[in-house]
Structure formats: C-alpha cells, structure tokens
Amino acid sequence: MTEPRRRFQTFDDPGHRKGPERIAALRAALREAGVDGFVVPRADEHQSEYVPADAERLAWLTGFTGSAGTAVILTDAAALVVDGRYTLQAPAQVDTGVVSVVPLAETSAEAWIGEHLGRDRVLGYDPWLHTPDGIARLERAVAKAGGSLRALPENPVDSCWAGRPKPPSGQVVAQPESLAGEGAEDKLARVRAALVADSCDALVISDPHNLAWAFNLRGSDVGHTPLALGYAILPREGRARLYLVSGDIDPALRAALDPIAEIGARLDLDEGIAALSGARVRLDGATGAVALKERVESAGGTVDVGKDPITAMKAVKNAAEIAGTREAHRRDGASVVRFLAWLDGAAARGDLTEITAVEALENFRAEGGDLRDVSFPTISGSGANGAIVHYRVTRETNRAVRPGELFLVDSGAQYPDGTTDITRTLAIGEPTAEMRDRYTRVLQGHVAISRAVFPKGTNGAQIDGFARLPLWRAGLDFDHGTGHGVGAFLSVHEGPQRIAKTGTVALEPGMILSNEPGYYAAGRYGIRIENLVLVEPREVPGSERPVLGFETLTLAPYDRRLIDASLLEPGERAWIDAYHARVREALSPLLDAPTRGWLEAATEPLGA
Structure with missing residues (x-):
C-alpha cells in the first residue's frame, strides 16, 4: 500500500x-x-x-x-x-x-x-x-x-485557553450541479416558497449543512464534513447574503453565485441582521443561537423560531445524489473488502493493533480514489474497547487485537459523489458460543430492517423495534438508536430522519439512513453491524396504500464465522445469501485476484 x-x-x-x-x-x-x-x-x-x-x-x-x-x-x-x-x-x-x-x-x-x-x-x-x-x-x-x-x-x-487554535480558513468551492442534481437558484426558489407559506419575510440560515446544500458549496472548515462555516440571510425577494468565516472563496463559486447572492465576511453578520427591521424572520430552532434571536429583535425584527425548511428538502435525495451515492458505495465497498482480506492476514500473523487497522483502512480508501476525508474518526475497538459505543483509539488506549476476541470497526468516507458509513464486527480466532449467539441476534435485527416493508407515513420509531426483537427475546438490548440520516457528500449524521425510539419524522423515498443494531458486553466485547439504506417505493401486489422499503447501499460481507445459521429463519438465510451474492457480483471486477478469492470464500452461501 x-x-x-x-x-x-x-x-x-x-x-x-x-x-x-x-x-x-x-x-x-x-x-x-x-x-x-x-x-x-x-x-x-x-x-x-x-x-x-x-x-x-x-x-x-x-x-x-x-x-x-x-x-x-x-x-x-x-x-x-x-x-x-x-x-x-x-x-x-x-x-x-x-x-x-x-x-x-x-x-x-x-x-x-x-x-x-x-x-x-x-x-x-x-x-x-x-x-x-x-x-x-x-x-x-x-x-x-x-x-x-x-x-x-x-x-x-x-x-x-492558552494556545487556542485560530478560526478555520479553508477554501470554499462549488459542488458541481452534475453531482448536486439541482441548481442553487432552483433550490432557493423552493425555500422561498416555503417562507411564503409560513408567512415569513426572511430566513436566517444558521446550519452550515443547509448553507452547503442550498448554495451548492462545500468547504473544509471542520474535520470529516465538507462544510464552510457561516450564515446566510435569504429574503423572500432579492439576493441572498452569505457571511462566511473563511475569505478563501474559489472564483468559480463566486461567479456561479453572483446572480443570486452576495458573499461577505462573518464579521459583517450583525450589519446584515440590522437590515431586517420590521421583518418576520424564521430562525431554525435546532441550530439558531439565542444570540441571533436577540440581535434580530434588537434590530426591530420579529423572530419566528421554527424549522428551517432546507433541512427537510436536503434529507430527500434527488436522482443525481442517489446515483452518486451508489457509485461511492461501490468504490468504498471494494476498499473495505481489501481491508478485510488484509485484516485476516494481519490477525493471523499477530501484528494487528487498533491503530494499524485504522491506518490500513484509510490507506485502502485513499488508493480507491477520490477520498476527501473520513466521515468520522474510525471506531477501531478490540475486546473490551469494542463495548465502548463511540470509542476513539489513542496512543494511550491502543491495544493489540488478540485471538479469541471480537474486533469492531465502524468507519466511513467522504467522496465528492457520496458519504459512506459501515460497521463490521469480526472474529479474531475462534469465537465463543455466546459471541456467535449475540452476533446472530444482532444480524437478525439488521436483516429485519433491511427486509422491512411499511406504509407511507411510517416513522423511524415505528420500525425501530424490528431491530431489537431478536435481542429482546433473550432479554438483551442496546442503548443507542438503530439508524441516523446520512447526507450526500455532507454530514454522516443528518436529520431529521432517524430509526430510533425518538424518530418521529415520517420516512420518505430518497432518504438515506443507517441500519446499525448492536450488543455490548461491558468489559468484554462489542458487536455492531451497519449498512446504509435508501428509502424507496415498493410494489406490493394487492396493496391498498403506497408502500415503502429499503435498498441496501453498503457492499461488504458479514463475518460468516460469527453466524449461527441454526438460529436463522429461512427468509433471513435467503436474504443474507442474496446480499452476499450481490456483494460478490458488484465488487469482484474492482479487486485483484487474491482479494477476489478471499471475497468468494467470504460470501459463500450459509452452510456451504
């Protein structure tokens, strides 16, 4: 590498x-x-x-x-x-x-x-x-x-804070319309229509994710998410005004936005808010600081604290974003399979640590092409560290991956055409019967979400229990949501959609979510299995109402060594075998001969 x-x-x-x-x-x-x-x-x-x-x-x-x-x-x-x-x-x-x-x-x-x-x-x-x-x-x-x-x-x-870092100053660039799927002018027209419907005169865009989506721009002001920090004021009529922390604006972006928006500095935001005197101003309740509310009111405006309409629009991906995401997952899947094949060899040699695994996975993704960043710090947890849900390895906590343990790796990448997030739990050496039982129950919940068919209007809370039922039957559970929304070359954790006990937003075609049930034995091991899924319409013969389901986007095998096939129902076994066949067909052309051989063995039908 x-x-x-x-x-x-x-x-x-x-x-x-x-x-x-x-x-x-x-x-x-x-x-x-x-x-x-x-x-x-x-x-x-x-x-x-x-x-x-x-x-x-x-x-x-x-x-x-x-x-x-x-x-x-x-x-x-x-x-x-x-x-x-x-x-x-x-x-x-x-x-x-x-x-x-x-x-x-x-x-x-x-x-x-x-x-x-x-x-x-x-x-x-x-x-x-x-x-x-x-x-x-x-x-x-x-x-x-x-x-x-x-x-x-x-x-x-x-x-x-002595030595406090300086504010970010990364370049702000355009997201091509070929990947965004819709021009900024058309997006802003939709947002303005929502403001009219809510009787608002202007919107203060306080969420940088919404700023990036609405104006088709990307930046590098924070790690792991391609954001340009700042704000925008969008009036019902006239040009929008952007107030960005970084002054490094790509000339192509400036030219593209010039007909629809002025670009200024973050320091000029107060001046822009002062011009909202007499206006009814929508402020996002989730991301708008109380300082913004106070400034609008001091300027003589009326604050309407509510939902930024961009959040819901951004959650529903268009055809170009979906196509890009599928292609990003195909490349990413090939990189992950190369990593998994390498991991088996490194574990057998006894020279695998949590940090070397993180470095190797990042190398494979970099070699796969177009890697812009990891979408979050990789969770690389062996043994007891795997039971820490959001464990982040440091030089102090780094440990060797030993035989008889489970190794959990939760990782993702940012590519210009899509964002990925995948978790696989792997057996190092011979797993115990308990490990196989718990893994299989988590996998059953994961498959239940993958196979779910539900009427339009169903929210994430209503299907969250599908992922937990196999664990509940054994008196077990996990203490996090089953799934979060995911952006298109934006945040790996995107709202408002989620699969969780608190997921009250109805799922719509075009939304992307994670499917990641788990089980954690504190002090011993952790198990989590995660794919990203796309909400899509489903044709159900005889259906009396519109029906939805999930397309699985992530492509990588599960660890067959941890599956107790005797616990699986025929439908579960068939789904896993079909998924493995799809992984093998999609990724084999991207792999060298030795890795193809590893993948063929890893995706053999259960029981073979």
Whole structure:
C-alpha cells in the first residue's frame, strides 16, 4: 500500500486528564466575571456535531472527546452529563475526582443544575452556544434552584485557553450541479416558497449543512464534513447574503453565485441582521443561537423560531445524489473488502493493533480514489474497547487485537459523489458460543430492517423495534438508536430522519439512513453491524396504500464465522445469501485476484 497524501486521523488525546488545573483556571475566571458557575456544552455557534478546533472547549476543559455532552462547572461542584453512547468513555477520559460523570438517562444537565446551583447564585452561559429552547430549559432549572441566569459577553473558557487554535480558513468551492442534481437558484426558489407559506419575510440560515446544500458549496472548515462555516440571510425577494468565516472563496463559486447572492465576511453578520427591521424572520430552532434571536429583535425584527425548511428538502435525495451515492458505495465497498482480506492476514500473523487497522483502512480508501476525508474518526475497538459505543483509539488506549476476541470497526468516507458509513464486527480466532449467539441476534435485527416493508407515513420509531426483537427475546438490548440520516457528500449524521425510539419524522423515498443494531458486553466485547439504506417505493401486489422499503447501499460481507445459521429463519438465510451474492457480483471486477478469492470464500452461501 502507498501512503495517502495526508492523514485524516490522529491518535492523540488532546486533553486527557488535564481537567483539574483547567477547571481551577475557569473557576478563577468565573469569579472575575461575577458568576458562580458556567455551562460548557459540546457545541459551536451552529450546534454542529463536528466543530472547528477553536470551538473544542469541552474537550480542552475536561478531556472528554465525545461528540455530545454538557459540563456544568460550579465553584464547589462539577458534572459532565453524557448519553448512553459515552457512559464508558467519559469516566476513562475525565478526572472523576474533579468532575462527576452523570448518565443522561438518570439526570439531565438541567436537573443537575436545579439540585446543585443553590439559592441566589448566578449561572453564566455563552449565548452563541445555546438555542432559545435550550435557554428556556436552563431558565427553568435555575429558577427551581432559586438562582439566576446570565449571558456573558465573552466565553470565559477562551480566556483560560492558552494556545487556542485560530478560526478555520479553508477554501470554499462549488459542488458541481452534475453531482448536486439541482441548481442553487432552483433550490432557493423552493425555500422561498416555503417562507411564503409560513408567512415569513426572511430566513436566517444558521446550519452550515443547509448553507452547503442550498448554495451548492462545500468547504473544509471542520474535520470529516465538507462544510464552510457561516450564515446566510435569504429574503423572500432579492439576493441572498452569505457571511462566511473563511475569505478563501474559489472564483468559480463566486461567479456561479453572483446572480443570486452576495458573499461577505462573518464579521459583517450583525450589519446584515440590522437590515431586517420590521421583518418576520424564521430562525431554525435546532441550530439558531439565542444570540441571533436577540440581535434580530434588537434590530426591530420579529423572530419566528421554527424549522428551517432546507433541512427537510436536503434529507430527500434527488436522482443525481442517489446515483452518486451508489457509485461511492461501490468504490468504498471494494476498499473495505481489501481491508478485510488484509485484516485476516494481519490477525493471523499477530501484528494487528487498533491503530494499524485504522491506518490500513484509510490507506485502502485513499488508493480507491477520490477520498476527501473520513466521515468520522474510525471506531477501531478490540475486546473490551469494542463495548465502548463511540470509542476513539489513542496512543494511550491502543491495544493489540488478540485471538479469541471480537474486533469492531465502524468507519466511513467522504467522496465528492457520496458519504459512506459501515460497521463490521469480526472474529479474531475462534469465537465463543455466546459471541456467535449475540452476533446472530444482532444480524437478525439488521436483516429485519433491511427486509422491512411499511406504509407511507411510517416513522423511524415505528420500525425501530424490528431491530431489537431478536435481542429482546433473550432479554438483551442496546442503548443507542438503530439508524441516523446520512447526507450526500455532507454530514454522516443528518436529520431529521432517524430509526430510533425518538424518530418521529415520517420516512420518505430518497432518504438515506443507517441500519446499525448492536450488543455490548461491558468489559468484554462489542458487536455492531451497519449498512446504509435508501428509502424507496415498493410494489406490493394487492396493496391498498403506497408502500415503502429499503435498498441496501453498503457492499461488504458479514463475518460468516460469527453466524449461527441454526438460529436463522429461512427468509433471513435467503436474504443474507442474496446480499452476499450481490456483494460478490458488484465488487469482484474492482479487486485483484487474491482479494477476489478471499471475497468468494467470504460470501459463500450459509452452510456451504
């Protein structure tokens, strides 16, 4: 394998166990600001999943590197509230003698504040890092404690952060219409029609994903997602105005947007908002900061906090985006199969570690062509590390992959024509009967989603249980959603669609989601199996209403060594065999002879 031109992942832990002195410095800054505590969410001013380096305040302060969590730092207590994905990871990264790790399932950040803030004490917050709904929840929590809430003009974490990175400045480029499938002018016309229907005069686009989709642009301001950070103001009539953090605008993009939009600097946003006097302005409830709301109101505008209509439009992929995504998965599948074949050899030689696996997989993807980034840091977990749902290997935690263990690798890539996300769990040596039982139950749930047929209007919550039923029968479950939405050369975690107990949005043809049930034996092993699926219309003879189903996009074999075929029903076995035949047919032309031979063996019919 040749080395890629650049590495997309590093294995340093940027704040591990450095919490005590940093939290002490923050408490000193809070005393100077005249407050008794401060809320530190894992967020930037757009509520993004992946944030620029200068917004990684929670990781710098506590050492916790997960993608979601909230720290509350008081003068005499501190807590980090995390969801079920991070209940194992957070205590391993945070000094729990200084910061208590609180599972969200037991106590929310607001409930913890209500119990610990104390009467007449002041809790500070950064108005750029919270939405209006989030602030309303904080206000209720603070009121319960008998305290008060105060917006701070400057984030006190920043004053403590020596060597804080500079804001991003990557180039902003055009996404070709051949891949986008629709011109920016036509997209904006659809958005304006939605504003008219909602009696709004303008939209403040605060989500960089929506900015990228609506204006057919891409950037590199954050890792793993091709975003240009910034905002846009879209009036019902007239040119839109973009306010981008980076000033490096590709001339071709500037020329393409010139008829429909002005491009300015992020620093000019306040000036643009000042022009909204008298306007009814839609602000996205999920990503619009309370600071934006306050600025619109100060300018004399009326804020309508609701849904940015772009979010729903972006979720439904058009024909060009679907075609590109299929092709990206074909190339990616070939790279993953090369990796899986290599992995078997490396494991047999005994020279496989979690980090060498990550590096090898990235190399294979780079050799496959058009790799722009990984779509998230690869989860490469052997043995007990595989039970940490969002485990991220570092040089400190890296371990050898040993015989008798399971190895879980969850990875994805960003290509100009599509975004991928795939998880495979692999046996290293001889698996135990329990491992095979649990793997097969997870696979049965995965296949149940793949085979699902459902009436139009069905939401993700209504089919989430399909993936859990085989585990429930054995008294088992998993503590994350079954599937998340995925973008088209955009975020690997895209809303509003999802397959989860909280998935209330109806699934529509053109939506792409993950299908990833799992099982986690804490301290021993983890199992997860993931493909991406496309919602598509289905013809059902005699159907009395429109029916939908899923096309599986991901192409890579399951580990037959972990399948207990005696647990499978005939329909499940037939689906797995048909999927393996499809994988073999689609990928064999892209592989060399030795890898084709490995794939043929890996995709033999069950029982053969």
